Amino acid sequence: MQFGVFSVGDVTPDPTTGRVPSEHERLTAMATIAQKAEEVGLDVFATGEHHNPPFVPSSPTTMLGYVAARTERLVLSTATTLITTNDPVKIAEDFAVLQHLAGGRVDLMLGRGNQAAVYPWFGQDIRQGIPLALENYHLLYRLWREEEVDWEGRFRTPLRGFTSTPRPLDGIPPFVWHGSIRSPEIAEQAARYGDGFFHNHIFWPVEHTRRMVELYRQRFEDHGHGSAEQAIVGLGGQVFMRPRSQDAVAEFRPYFDNAPVYGGGPSLERFMAETPLTVGSPQQVIERTLSFREYVGDYQRQLFLVDHAGLPLRTVLEQLDILGEEVVPVLRREFAARKPAHVPEAPTHERRVASSGDGGT
Structure with a gap:
């Protein structure tokens, strides 16, 4: 199982000091967080993509290329x-270049985005979000697998005999996760292609997550990619930890209360009770994370959000130390002990190359 962190790259005032980091500080902090994640033994760093304030990661492949040069695994x-x-076409090219330069240490999570204003900036209409997602991925899938592509669809100009360059490393495209919070069409899309399904798992109650993952698993099996238990699932989550749970709650409360996505809504206590948000001791995070398996089954990737809502970089790096030293080693051991032999490991480039050589896909 893979463990890692993801960042949405928000520029948010620290509510305890009023200080707002500059865009430069925030971008370099994200790179520092990625390098720290490798240092403490985590497996994955993921960055969001946003094109509107207060977010800064508008060019994810640029960020990941920078991190690739400063990490090894x-x-x-x-x-x-x-x-x-x-x-x-640009997604196919950009991620193939990154895949080559990073030695295969690349995958991507596709999503529709939830900011309506962004769509017209790129000549699109949010009311066509689902059809765009379905059509565009069908083209991307073909671009990475066919030397010459003839294409005609609703949303872009036709292609005639087009070859995307460079070709994927070792003939194996980057692994694709389809990320969705609420759209069953995206779970179906992931299942159709035999790709991974990533549920954000931050804002919604357990029953919603269960339904979405069960839909994906059943359709994965219906499409003939293997049993439902062999479907590739990832989860998000947000944690904040201190040795004593009461200290964690007291320290995190002002960040929660003023966060762009949380502030003004339910209380911290209610949000922790009704969603997977975990604020407390490392042991509480371990127990809560292990409980996810009870309603999504055995899964392959767990990513934690640790740098949202104005938390200072120093605090975020402390959180990563706790994850690497106290939490993830226990989670690795416990999840491995409970995983049946027929459930696949998280897909990596090396595993997929080996599977391809054995006649897999």
Whole structure:
């Protein structure tokens, strides 16, 4: 199982000091967090994609290329690549280049995005979000697998005998996760292609997550990719830890209360009770994370959000130390002991190359 962190790259005032980091500080902090993730033994760093304030990661492959040059084994991913507003041809090219330069340590998570204003900036209409996601991915899938592509669809100019360059490393495209919070069409898309399904798992209650993952697993089996238990699932989550749970709650509360995505809503206590948000001791995070398996089954990737809502970089790096030293080693051991032999490991470039040589896909 893979463990890692993801960042949405928000520039948010620290509510305890009023200080707002500059865009430069925030971008370099994200790179520092990625390098720290490898240092403490995590497997994955993922960055979001946003094109509007207060977010800064508008060019994920640039960020990941920078991190690739400063790490050796970290898997580099996106927490969202906007399949709706990016041209599939450019996605195919950019991630193939990154895949070569990073030695295969690359995958990506496709999503529609939830900011309506972004769509017209790229010549699109949010009301066409689902059709765009479905059509654009079908083209991306073909671009990485066919030497010459003839294409005609609703949302871009036709292609005639087009070859995307460079070709994927070792003939194996980057692994694709389809990320969705609420759209069953995206779970179906992931299942159809035999790709991974990533549920954000931050804002919604357990029953919603269970339904979405069960839909994906059943359709994965229906499409003939293997049993439902062999479907590739990833989860997000947010944690904040201190040795004593009461200290964690007291320290995190002002960040929660003023966060762009949380502030003004339910209380911290209610949010922790009704969603997977875990604020407390390392042992509480371990127990809560292990409980996810009870309603999604055995899964392959767990990513934690640790740098949202104005938390200072120093605090984020402390959180990574706790994850690496106290939490993830226990989670690795416990998840491994409980995983049945027929459930696959997380897909990596090396495993997929080996599988391809054995006649797999």
